[in-house]
Amino acid sequence: MKEAYLPxxxxxxxxxxxxxxxxxxxxxxEKGTAIHFWALGAEGENVQQLVPEFERRNPGIHVQVHAIPxxxxxxxxxxxxxxxxxxxxxxxxxxxxxxFLTLHAIEPLDTMAAQSRIVRPDxxxxxxxxxxxxxxxxxxxxxxVDTRVLFYRTDILARAGFTHPPRTWDEWDQICRRIVETGGxxxxxxxxxxxxxxxxxxxxxxxxxxALLKDDNCYGNFSGEQFHKAFAFYTEFFRRKYAPIGLMxxxxxxxxxxxxxxxxxxxxxxxxxxxxxxxxxxxxxxxMTAPLPGPDPGKPGVSLAGGSSLxxxxxxxxxxxxWRLVEFLSEPAQQLTFYKLTGDLPAQVSAWNDxxxxxxxxxxxxxxxxxxxVSPPKIPQWExxxxxxxxxxxIASRGTMSTEDALAALDRDVNVxxxxxxxxxxxx
Amino acid sequence: MPGDGRTxxxxxxxxxxxxxxxxxxxxPVLAAFIMSFTDFDIYxxxxxxxxxxxxxxxxxxxFEDPLFWKAMGNTVYFLIxxxxxxxxxxxxxxxxxxxxxxxxxxxxxxVYFAPVVTTLVAVAIVWRFIYHPRFGxxxxxxxxxxxxxxxxxxxxxWAMPAIIVLAIWKNFGYNMIIFIAGLQNIPASxxxxxxxxxxxxxxxxxxxxxxxxxxxxxxxxxxxxxxxFQLFAEPYVMTQGGPLNSTLSIVLLMYQQGFRWWNxxxxxxxxxxxxxxxxxxxxxxxxxxxxxxx
Numbered sequence: 001m002k003e004a005y006l007p008x009x010x011x012x013x014x015x016x017x018x019x020x021x022x023x024x025x026x027x028x029x030e031k032g033t034a035i036h037f038w039a040l041g042a043e044g045e046n047v048q049q050l051v052p053e054f055e056r057r058n059p060g061i062h063v064q065v066h067a068i069p070x071x072x073x074x075x076x077x078x079x080x081x082x083x084x085x086x087x088x089x090x091x092x093x094x095x096x097x098x099x100f101l102t103l104h105a106i107e108p109l110d111t112m113a114a115q116s117r118i119v120r121p122d123x124x125x126x127x128x129x130x131x132x133x134x135x136x137x138x139x140x141x142x143x144x145v146d147t148r149v150l151f152y153r154t155d156i157l158a159r160a161g162f163t164h165p166p167r168t169w170d171e172w173d174q175i176c177r178r179i180v181e182t183g184g185x186x187x188x189x190x191x192x193x194x195x196x197x198x199x200x201x202x203x204x205x206x207x208x209x210x211a212l213l214k215d216d217n218c219y220g221n222f223s224g225e226q227f228h229k230a231f232a233f234y235t236e237f238f239r240r241k242y243a244p245i246g247l248m249x250x251x252x253x254x255x256x257x258x259x260x261x262x263x264x265x266x267x268x269x270x271x272x273x274x275x276x277x278x279x280x281x282x283x284x285x286x287x288m289t290a291p292l293p294g295p296d297p298g299k300p301g302v303s304l305a306g307g308s309s310l311x312x313x314x315x316x317x318x319x320x321x322x323w324r325l326v327e328f329l330s331e332p333a334q335q336l337t338f339y340k341l342t343g344d345l346p347a348q349v350s351a352w353n354d355x356x357x358x359x360x361x362x363x364x365x366x367x368x369x370x371x372x373x374v375s376p377p378k379i380p381q382w383e384x385x386x387x388x389x390x391x392x393x394x395i396a397s398r399g400t401m402s403t404e405d406a407l408a409a410l411d412r413d414v415n416v417x418x419x420x421x422x423x424x425x426x427x428x
Numbered sequence: 429m430p431g432d433g434r435t436x437x438x439x440x441x442x443x444x445x446x447x448x449x450x451x452x453x454x455x456p457v458l459a460a461f462i463m464s465f466t467d468f469d470i471y472x473x474x475x476x477x478x479x480x481x482x483x484x485x486x487x488x489x490x491f492e493d494p495l496f497w498k499a500m501g502n503t504v505y506f507l508i509x510x511x512x513x514x515x516x517x518x519x520x521x522x523x524x525x526x527x528x529x530x531x532x533x534x535x536x537x538x539v540y541f542a543p544v545v546t547t548l549v550a551v552a553i554v555w556r557f558i559y560h561p562r563f564g565x566x567x568x569x570x571x572x573x574x575x576x577x578x579x580x581x582x583x584x585x586w587a588m589p590a591i592i593v594l595a596i597w598k599n600f601g602y603n604m605i606i607f608i609a610g611l612q613n614i615p616a617s618x619x620x621x622x623x624x625x626x627x628x629x630x631x632x633x634x635x636x637x638x639x640x641x642x643x644x645x646x647x648x649x650x651x652x653x654x655x656x657f658q659l660f661a662e663p664y665v666m667t668q669g670g671p672l673n674s675t676l677s678i679v680l681l682m683y684q685q686g687f688r689w690w691n692x693x694x695x696x697x698x699x700x701x702x703x704x705x706x707x708x709x710x711x712x713x714x715x716x717x718x719x720x721x722x
Contacts, residue, residue: 075687082473103474196670245582380470384689394672398584416489420469424478 032060033321036087038077041070043091043144043308046341047329054328061321081105088316089325094131094309097140099380107312108137112323118330123348127305127373134378140309141326142347144338147303147373148199148266148292149365151275155286156183156263165290169233172293176242179263191243192253192262193234195397198390199304200266204230205389206374207294207301213377213385213414218422220414222389223407229295231396231403238397245397254278257287266292268306272362273343289365291372305373307347345370381417388413464696473690486697496698498673499681502588506677507656510592514656515648518600522607523637537608541601548598552665555594556581581667584674591675595662599655603648610644611637646717650710657706678702 039047044067051063066087068076074096080086081103092100100106113119119141121129132140152165160179166172176190193200205212210226213219221227237243243262256262258279275287294301310326312319328334335346336354345366346352357363376382388410396406464486466472472479490496521540525533543551558565559580567577580590614637622632638645660679663669669676669684678698686695 078470078473078690099470102471105474196668381689391673394670398672400672420467420471420478423480424471 032062033318034062034064035089035316035318035321035325036064036066037325038066038068038087038090040068040073040091040093040308042342043344044068046338049341050329050334050337053334054325057328058321058324061324063325084315086313086315088318088322089310089312091143091308092140092311094128094140094142094305094307095376095382097132097309097311098134098378098382100311101134101139102380105314106139107314107316107319108139109141109312109323109326110138113138113141116327118327118348123350125305125347125349125370125373127375128307128347128370131305131307131375131378132309140311141330143308143310143329144335144342144344145347145370146268146306146308146345147366147369148203148268148306149303149369150264150290150292151267151271152264152288152290153257153260153283153286154288156260165288166293168293168297169295170297173236176237176264177240180242183260186260188260189242189244189262190264191237192256192265193237193243195245195390195394197266198386198393201231201234201389201393202376202386203266203292203302203304204234206304206376207292211377213379213418216425217377217379218418218425220385220411220418222410222414223404228403228407231393231407233295234393235397235403239399245394258283269345269363269366270343272360275362289362291365291369300368300372302372302374303369305375307345379418379421381421384417385414388417460696460699463693464700466693468692468696470690472692479693482693486694487701490694490697490701495673495676495681496678499676499678502674502676503657503659503678505588506592506595506659507653509589510595511649511652511656513592514596514600515603515645515652517596518603518648519607519641519645521600521604522611523633525604526608526611537605540604543598544601546598548661549665551594551598552662556666559590582671584672587667587671587674591659591662591666594666595656595659598662603652606644606648607641610641614640642717646713650713653709653713654706657702657709 037047038044044065048065048067051065054063055061073093077086077090077092077096077100081100086105092106097106109119124142125145128142128145132138132142150165156179157163157165157175160175160182162171162175162178166175179190180188202212205222205227208226208230210224210230211221212227214221214224222231238245253265254274257265257275272289276284279287292301292303310329312322312326316322329338330348332346332348332351335348335351336356338344339346339351340356345363346357351357352363352367376386392401392406392410395401396403401409465481465483466479467482467486468479524530525536525540530536557563561567561577561579561582564580566580567575570578578586580586618636618640619632622636627635658679659677660683663675663677663680664683667675669680679702682695682698682702685691685698
């Protein structure tokens, strides 16, 4: 029954931490406004360096940055909401927006954005901008963007007879087969598709045009023809032994890629930096990124619209000052500085013209991909549904259930999750 | 009146502790119990009107949830295999360490107790390497005797045994210390008398050590059962319940439902089902022991 204590303890901890803030403000800042800004992970550590410039331009506004680890972020933000102690501005993974919107925890930003020269819809990738909108209103400003592309070993593909990355599913399949055939006697695979990631099966589903859910996101649509096709394609990677099943074979991703245990991997922008640091020098010119292949020839495959947004708490008493900070962080120049600090890809399209990004050959695939991104269903239950997709993808990949049975079971589970949503829509 | 003074003293001394327990234990437990009959979730957090009293629906849904039965099966598997094994290992270690033949007793006591006080997260990192299918120590030793590569944490059949071995290694030191305390209470004269009567080591263990350790064993059995029913940390850090939910325990399921998905009502229902299970098994264990004692 330990769990019963937990909310209490968290609430107490939050109370204690808010007490620290109030006493932590030195008298010198009392005259101006202090705004609290929660940023997550590496962003939280690095954004501090942008603050002095903001404070110089906005005398009287003092920004207190709190870095929150990613692993605890979701719980902390929700508990802060429950304890009525959300900061003025905070970073939100853009798939979390529907959840905080449901709680009425975040402020609509349309009025403020309408007057802004910086935060304009046409300044952003449209797919990413769309993830920040719900019910016709804007609830977050894209801060940095994120999507999934294909990372691959050029030398292994060349050995298999391909000088270019796969562009269609058919090519993808051929390349995988050739890689498995042409590899040495050592155990090796073509792809790495960790069964602990929901993104690959979901992305493949989006590529076939499946809406994932149906009837105003009230029911699962996974047994539908389109998702079925994608799901079958996904499981084939395992059934044909193009990808290893089980997580433990690859404890160190970089080491395994370096030794050629696998040649292709679907991942996000953070791995550009990691690959540069962690792959041996001899391999540095032997890897590349490419937009994802798609099911139909001639059409790019879509990927996931990811990234983080800046949101303003509905409970904030300093919304104007908070908006100024959001606007400042959205300036292309600041986005570029931030890119140099963290490697996070700028949400402002014009920031990509800078040489720092234009010369990054690995970033190009991301730029192309970002023009073809789709947002997952914008409902608070999405993460829970995504985990179900992941579970059944693993079950079907191991052959424990047939594709049809797995998808039927997936729809059944998802419909249970969505029961509350149906009731709420009905009650309205 | 002297009684008044007594009452006042009782209130003064016990009051604060009772108030704290009441506020931080009984109130939350009661709240959780009530919550288990609602569908309290993320929506309700935003607006209480979105919480509905659903009667027994959480419980009924729970009994229809294949994941719940999977988790229950895993937990019982862990309990039935891991519990007795862990007690046996603790008892074995305790008897060995009490033997006069063993030197450096306190050193070994320290060594065997060390895993209990080591952070599980650090332990998990080391054990993940031990269990690594390609480079792990365990598979290396097994390969010497011709056993083919086993993906310990990645194979649904082997993940739970791997977790059990880890849990036993991590926890047996604690019970061992309690057994040692129990063993020290057995008078040496009994063993001497038995030896004079010609009892061998096994007979002495069987006829003296085990019966006289019975109260300690019951205590340990109940504590171990309660602890093992609440299996959480080991799968949480090692496998996150995978592969194919083969290491998903009841408490891990409760954690996921409650703090990951904020299905607080459902999660509270799981908590009370777990509570009922532990209560029933504890009562049975105590009854069995009493029945044997008479």
